[in-house]
Amino acid sequence: MTAPLHEARPTGPGRALPDTQQGMRRRNLARVMHAVSAEGPLSRAAVASRIGLTRAAVSTLVDELIRTGLIEELGPERPGRVGRPGSALAVSGRGPSGIGAEIGVDHLAVCAVDLRGEVRARAVRHGTNRGRSPAPVVEELTALVRRVIAEAEPAGLWPAGLAVAVPGLVARDGRTVVRAPNLDWQDVDLGALLPGEFPLTVDNEANFGGLAELWLGADTPRDFLHVSAEIGIGAALVVDGSLLRGTRGFAGELGHVPVHPDGPRCVCGGRGCLEQYAGEEAVLRAAGLAPGEDRVGLLAGRAADGDPDVRRALREAGTALGIALTGALNLLDPEGVVLGGALAGLAPWLLPSLETELSRRTAGPARPVSVSRLGPEGPLLGAAHSVVRAVLDDPAAVAERA
Amino acid sequence: MTAPLHEARPTGPGRALPDTQQGMRRRNLARVMHAVSAEGPLSRAAVASRIGLTRAAVSTLVDELIRTGLIEELGPERPGRVGRPGSALAVSGRGPSGIGAEIGVDHLAVCAVDLRGEVRARAVRHGTNRGRSPAPVVEELTALVRRVIAEAEPAGLWPAGLAVAVPGLVARDGRTVVRAPNLDWQDVDLGALLPGEFPLTVDNEANFGGLAELWLGADTPRDFLHVSAEIGIGAALVVDGSLLRGTRGFAGELGHVPVHPDGPRCVCGGRGCLEQYAGEEAVLRAAGLAPGEDRVGLLAGRAADGDPDVRRALREAGTALGIALTGALNLLDPEGVVLGGALAGLAPWLLPSLETELSRRTAGPARPVSVSRLGPEGPLLGAAHSVVRAVLDDPAAVAERA
DNA sequence: GCTATTTCGTCATGGCAGTTTACAAATTAG
DNA sequence: CTAATTTGTAAACTGCCATGACGAAATAGC
Incomplete structure (x- = not known):
């Protein structure tokens, strides 16, 4: 299972995927995840009105997400409003996490972000990578990745995917660094050098920085x-x-x-x-x-x-x-x-x-x-969050692996 | 009913529309239309394999499209292959049509295109529009539109929408010409000047030309x-x-x-x-x-x-x-x-x-x-086809109006 | 304090969409 | 002429969401 996470999804009338009930269910699970993730703790009723489904339908969706550990029930809300208070739902701080990594000219960095968007573990190694060959650099990066995973593990987090930001052009396969002038790399298939235990995406540092801005910017x-x-x-x-x-x-x-x-x-x-x-x-x-x-x-x-x-x-x-x-x-x-x-x-x-x-x-x-606002942290955070977004986009896929 | 036809549909997880069974049906109807439209006469079985649904499901979808007159049954295929021959399905040459119009610097043009993509009627008026005020120009255009509609009507075609190409910038509302230097127009709401009987889209001439290239180019x-x-x-x-x-x-x-x-x-x-x-x-x-x-x-x-x-x-x-x-x-x-x-x-x-x-x-x-290859015809054809595409994209919406 | 009102979450029912399975019809291969 | 293959359809089945009703838990008004 090493599919690219952020592949441009075919959209509009051209998309070839059939529209079946299971697909509908999956998309609605994703809608619930997004609503809860984006708008903080929310009751089932609030989610229902946000995403346009009925309370009953949301109930079953939430049940499923709670069973798979992606959503947690925080307990009753304490509102000033009339009526029975809802039960607050939040994205879980345990379970799948996104591992972000950055190959910089002067450093390597890795972090783990939970579904809530919190950074739960990190590791950095300073020192120039200019002109070094890919293999040893990636080997060091892999060591950092393993350290971060190990650090996050006691908190109940497991890696749902790895996203690597590199300072260079990346092919659309999401694995191959076509050219990274600062590193003096060319046509390096990072997919072959990195551990294959979880889905991998490689992308340009500017792209991940932009995504971080999109997702985390004020x-x-x-x-x-x-x-x-x-x-x-x-x-x-x-x-x-x-x-x-x-x-x-x-x-x-x-x-x-x-x-x-x-x-x-x-x-x-x-x-x-x-x-x-x-x-x-x-x-x-x-x-x-x-x-x-x-x-x-x-x-x-x-x-x-x-x-x-x-x-x-x-x-x-x-x-x-x-x-x-x-x-x-x-x-x-x-x-x-x-x-x-x-x-x-x-x-x-x-x-x-x-x-x-x-x-x-x-x-x-x-x-x-x-x-x-994110400055130099942008690409690393964007990478980690891209994995988290992929989980929010299709929680059912992750539930199968959990 | 004057919604913009080609509005950028919100896509991905952010789209606010709930995913309901009726929506599924609508999308699958669209899939059938697209398959039949794009790949010529096709049997139900062929459509099924193209779009990934079962033959039974496609059968009911096709039934519905035939009932509403968007698809026609041409009769049995005559293949050299073994097995019972399928019954060829084609997009109907009657029913809804797309009316494309172009306001050029030196001319006005209008045409009607059926669902098969054939131009079934056209009208042109030569003469410069430079510096003329919008009202009389649009009035002339409206006359051409009515003539084209009347010409197409005996063939069983009715206008499903009007798309107008203009040489200038158009706001995202798809109605307002913000600036057309060649015409010396500014902030003209074409929606208010054109007949309101059918959905209207206004867009830049280059955009419609590009769409024509996309849809009709070899x-x-x-x-x-x-x-x-x-x-x-x-x-x-x-x-x-x-x-x-x-x-x-x-x-x-x-x-x-x-x-x-x-x-x-x-x-x-x-x-x-x-x-x-x-x-x-x-x-x-x-x-x-x-x-x-x-x-x-x-x-x-x-x-x-x-x-x-x-x-x-x-x-x-x-x-x-x-x-x-x-x-x-x-x-x-x-x-x-x-x-x-x-x-x-x-x-x-x-x-x-x-x-x-x-x-x-x-x-x-x-x-x-x-x-x-389309040369100066591009924008006009692109405009007309954009209406046709809108029908293919949501045949159910059109069936309601038929 | 007590009742009416409001809102929440859930359950049972129902409708609808596509799948599965089966079968008759129509063709080719031998 | 029979076997194999493919098509289209019908019936039964599963899955998903909507509907409507209900108990639970809060507030509002008296």
């Missing part, structure tokens, strides 16, 4: 661009609450949008790509700094100290970002833009020129550019 | 960009077989993607937008021609005659398009690009420089750039 809209940078500049395109991945899985390559078509050559073959102006390397060079460890921290520190070269470099990066984003906004018409990853930390110095450029170039009301 | 993929030009340059973003509309409905504004960020001022407030290089007006100017009637024909004629100024102007437009499309391809990773509308007629002179630019700037296998 008032993130269902349509936005999540821009993230770790040397390369990637964007997660969230459209109507789900990721736009592209045919090959390479959508969101904001870094190679042409900004100055006659500008400097880029590794991608083009000229004047955004990455040549707002990529980490380019900014460091423009700021007169040498590449090294913790480059983002260095930039942020210098900028905070008022270093004029760094400030100018970031200002220009913001302008270039603004130009590239103008194109993206015209194409996608999202509700907003969120700066995540390394960009979040540098936002104070990027935002002014970025917003100037955007408002200069786009008509109509300005689209809000906000900064991720 | 081997069009489910993920592509359909680029179209009528003064403005618009693109339909088809992602996984459905349109990406954006929050406000303005997605696909390729014309205002920055190509040379320091280039000439654009009406949108920006600088160096694609439209400044590849828009109709810009190309005419670059070619040393004055604007007038049938501008595209003029350009194509001169180019075919070998006029060097025109050729150069088109070559440069192709280059600019290539730069803007590079950005779009990096963001969306579609399977291909289709040139439609006015661009289709000019493709021979645009394509070389466009493809050069694309292959220069993008790594990996070149994405195919193809030319629409």
